Amino acid sequence: MVLACSAWCCSGGVSISRQRMEVRRRIKRMNKPAVKSIKSPDGDVIDCVHVSHQPAFDHPFLKNHTVQMMPAYHPEGLYDENKLSSGSSSKEKSRSISQLWHANGRCPEDTIPIRRTKREDVLRASSIKRFGKKKQLNLRHPMSSEPDLVNQSGHQHAIAYVEGGKYYGTKATINVWNPSIQQPNEFSLSQLWILGGSFGQDLNSIEAGWQVSPDLYGDNNTRLFTYWTSDAYQATGCYNLFCSGFIQISSEIAMGASISPISNNGGPQYDISLLVWKDPKEGHWWLQFGDDYVLGYWPSFLFSYLADSASMIEWGGEVVNSEPGGQHTSTQMGSGHFPEDGFGKASYFRNIQVVDESNNLKPPKGMGTFTEQSNCYDVQTGNSGDWGHYFYYGGPGRSSNCP
Template identity: 55%
Template sequence: MSDSGHHRPPANQTFWPHKELQRLKRVRAYLRKINKPAVKTIQSPDGDMIDCVSSHLQPAFDHPQLKEQKPLEAPERPKGWDSVEAVTESFQLWTNSGESCPEGTIPIRRTTETDVLRANSIKKFGRKLPRVRHDTMSSDHEHAVAYVNGEEYYGAKASINVWAPSVTDQYEFSLSQLWVISGTFGNDLNTIEAGWQVSPQLYGDNYPRFFTYWTSDAYQSTGCYNLLCSGFVQINNKIAIGAAISPRSSYSGTQFDITLLFEGKSNLQLN
């Protein structure tokens, strides 16, 4: 009997083209880097996995200048600023079950393979394009801006109504944010941004989600959404950046908002 060397593969075996296989390997290596070991994991009603990660292991401390550092103590809250514990019970979906992350940890929305594959590349995942316009004339970016400038500022505060607007496809997004900037709108632009956004491409659904963003070079090579890169240090163990906000406002119905406070040079508080 002779054997020609040709064998039929098992019916459930999948063959990946070499290029796709290499991409998948890169994505999985990235996920091993960005998803830190969890002390506890909480399943959110929207399907998210929220990992309670030791504060000193969060992605921020992968940055060379933050190696071996530890999170600072939370700053003293301004007078009249309500306790965050009083308002976060129903602020995000993952807390609806009553579970929370223990002291010494922070909640981080776990990034999945599907999340990264929705982006064109790992390099672009969780990042804005390096293009900034401070007007309302851009044909592909409709927005309204209210701003103040010309003085020396030590903080900013805003209450933002939360909605769940429909977007027509996964490449569109809608957001409302507080945006603190320094520099010009050239390559020296520095921003700290926070608010809510609906972004099917980034999150895979149409929930409004609490987000942060920062850049120190006009989105050229620094900064990212939420905790998807090193740099932004989180100290709060009750709010998951990138997690869905609940409840939301409804037309002619109950209105809900979040209040954001930028304090000093780099502290962000949420109520």
């Protein structure tokens, strides 16, 4: 079988055989020996890898690291939201979700589930070196109080944000959709951002949410994801467990795996709750999924500014607009509905909180909003007894109002 030679594999005289070797080495480095493997209904293979053999420990600073199997502290007031949610009206009740691979098994104790990387996954990347990384963005400093998210290589957003203080984490509940993607090189995601530093070359970012990314995963499934960088997406960090850094401890949830079921237009709403917080004792940034699953942590040494605290937190949606055919993309953000369509149709973040310097979960103060083109993707905030601080966001992309 002859391997097709992409632009990046043949440039500079790189031979097909050398490309094969590089791809093979990269896949071997990422796919650690499995104790057990589970075939997911969506075609993924989930490898159950011993917690001490995960990709994080390829990092030179983690060679002798002792895994912390649980955080020293959770934020105060973590489960107060349940009191509010239990009183929600039946109209606005949502349901929790799981991951598709659970249908065919679970990983044993002391292992973590890792989505197996295939050769075609690596070959879709712009280069072997950039596989699993976001494209480098031309970041600009914020103008006045607006977050610096203007026209970053075609990236468009509809977000809420807070800035101007010291933040030690955030918690939010997000309903999950399966937005349509026009071009394979585009994506649509909904996430939270923990940010530190300027918007120059030193930006620190921790990110978590759900995304649809054909380029990264080879399909249009909605998947749980994380990301981190300490140098504005240049050399450090990656999605999920594609590089060393994030240390996973959960045997239940696989980064990059499909999540199911998905919210229905006018029907049942399914959402995920995400919490990221800084352990005041060890200084690590922890990630929790729902009420039950502490997934793992980013060690504090990975970061410069975030080794102390975050200076901005953002929540919302992002798409890539590659302007196919010279027109705005029809890639949807969130559900593809505008915020004014409301519950059951529009995407939302609800029960939004931030972690303060005393490790308490508090409502955000002075929450602002931002979008590049509100006629394509928009955001509207609100506050209620059941949902606390919330917002609806999203849109269809190209339409009669968004040429």
